[in-house]
Amino acid sequence: MPHADVTASRRLFLQYLAGSPALAAGMLGTGLVRDLTAACLSVDSTANHTAQQLEQSSTLIASENEALNVFDFRSVAEQVLPPAHYAYLATSVDDDRMLEVNREGFLRFQLRMRRLVDIRQLDTSVRLFGHRWDTPIVIQPTGSNGAFHPDAELAVARAARVKGHLQMLSTVASTPVEEVIAARGGPVWFQLYAAENWTATQAMVKRAEDAGCSAVVLTVDLQGDSNRETVSRGIRRDDRDCTLCHDPNRPRPMHTHLDASSFRITGTPPRTGPPRPRGMTWEYVTRLKNATVMPVLVKGIVTGEDASLCEAYGADGLVVSNHGARAGASGRSTIECLPEVVEAVGGRLPIIIDSGFRRGTDIFKALALGATAVGIGRPYLWGLASFGQAGVEAVLELLRRELEMVMRQAGTTSLDQISPAHIVDRSL
Ligand SMILES: Cc1cc2nc3c(=O)[nH]c(=O)nc-3n(C[C@H](O)[C@H](O)[C@H](O)COP(=O)(O)O)c2cc1C
Incomplete structure (x- = not known):
């Protein structure tokens, strides 16, 4: 040419x-x-x-203090993590388009800012099951944090303690629940992947309860499995010997005292995953409710009908989630699912929402549409992979600051002042 x-x-x-x-x-x-x-x-x-x-x-930022937004940590995470681990973090389903779907959903909602309000004092605290948290930003459960940093869930728990956040701990965490609670210096919520048999599930719930967890969150959005192509490609690109770390005979901490066959975890390392009992139905929620003193939440709800069923079967709360675009290629963002869930629930149950939240404006929009609190997954993992506990703290701090700024811009000084009146739905 x-x-x-x-x-x-x-x-x-x-x-x-x-x-x-x-x-x-x-x-x-x-x-x-x-x-x-x-x-x-x-x-x-x-x-x-x-x-x-x-x-x-x-x-690339060289320290957590240089970050201007949470995406700055993603770039570092991509550089420092082995290809397979970064792919596990990043993957969505099919062609990964769902990641953009979750982000684009926020564009449907615009903010109506209000002026000349005394905004000197700001209160971002939220009450959930009798406990008051400093912030509505929740650390969602993510498996295998050891793949991102040697301090794994302990670093996340310490950051949660310093910054005053609610933390949910995954069934497939790298760290035992007892140690995480000690590092958090208080209760965490236990995320439950039901085992194939009830006895094994009960044993996990009992262990979480004995350890001091204050709620159990049953994840229901992977029952039909999910097609994660990016993680498969990442594993192919990674030429390290994975069996050095992934020992198929060494169960996850939550599974150690149980018969590994209860979980039917199959496949060669590192392609192991939680069990996905195909036969689970709504009665399971009631059964779980009757088996524990902890409040029970259902995670993975994306329709008004299922939100009503959560209530009908005794759940104490629910999490609107598509597993961070990892559950299925529905084409629907969670923020767009939220209004029908809020309508079905009618304020009777707390609603936590996650999947794609990266900005203070995203969080504000969900609160305005009726969510009680907002969860994040990947952003804190980017922070963890980049700079350990300090990275997680920095991510939490950035999101808190962004939320506070939007609250001031909208003339709202506490969460209960954030309402649908602050939203315009462009699709209407
Ligand atoms: C690497 C990774 C591991 C995850 N592991 C779990 C898990 O063990 N249990 C669970 O209920 N959700 C899990 N999730 C989903 C998160 O709890 C949460 O729904 C999601 O990350 C929120 O979306 P976001 O990553 O876009 O913020 C995981 C997500 C990621 C990215």
Whole structure:
């Protein structure tokens, strides 16, 4: 191709890249951006300028204090984690489009800001089952935190303690629940993946209860399995010997005192996962409720009908979630599922929502639509992978600050002042 054509093509490509949401969202690896910018050294000044902007926008933060938003931690996590572990963190289902679906859902709702309110005092606290938390931002359960940092769930628990957050602990955590509660310096909520047999499930619930967990959250959105292609690709790209760490004979801490066959965990490492009892029905919620003194929440609810069934079968609360775009390619963001759930529940049960929350505005929108609290998954894991406990704390702090800023901009000084009057639904 003649040099002029090459230059023009590169310029066009860079202009396209500069305006690309993929760049803004940090979806392009820094290595790729660096290669692209290097390839443009010989092109004209406009293209060079664009190249420099790209290079700058992709610069990795060197410490948690440099982060401007939670995405800054994602770039570091991608660099520091082995390919298979990053892919486990990042993966959605099918072509990963659901990740964008969750984010795009927020665009449907606009904010109605109010002026001239005395906003000097701000109270972000929220009450859940009699306990008051400093913030409505909840640390959602994520499995295998040891894949992201050696301090794993302990680092998350310490950050939760320092920043005053509710933490949910996964059934498939890398760290025993007793140790996590000690590091948290108070109760955590136990997320339950039901085992194939009831006795094994009961034993896990009993252990969580004895350890001091103050609620149990039954996850129900993986019963039909999920097609996670990105994690499979990441495993293929990773040339380390996974069996050095993933010992199929070493069960997860929550499973250690139980017969491993109860869980029917199959497959060669590291492709093991929680059991997915196909026969579970709504009666299971009542059964669980009768088996514990802890409040029972159901996680993975995305319709008004199922929200009503949660209530009918005795659940004390629910989590609107599509497992962070990891459950199925429904094409629906959780923020768009929220209104029908809120309507069905009618304020009788607390509603926690997660999946795709990355900004204070996202959190504010959910609270305005009727959520009681908002959960995050990947953002704190990006922080954990990047800088351990300090990274998790920084992520929590950023989100808290962003939420507080939106609250001030909207003239709301406590959560109960945030209402549907602060929202415009563009689809109506
Ligand atoms: C790496 C990873 C592991 C997860 N493990 C669990 C789990 O063990 N149990 C569970 O109920 N949800 C699990 N989730 C889903 C989260 O609890 C939460 O619903 C989701 O991450 C929220 O979406 P977000 O990552 O977009 O913030 C996991 C999510 C990720 C990213």
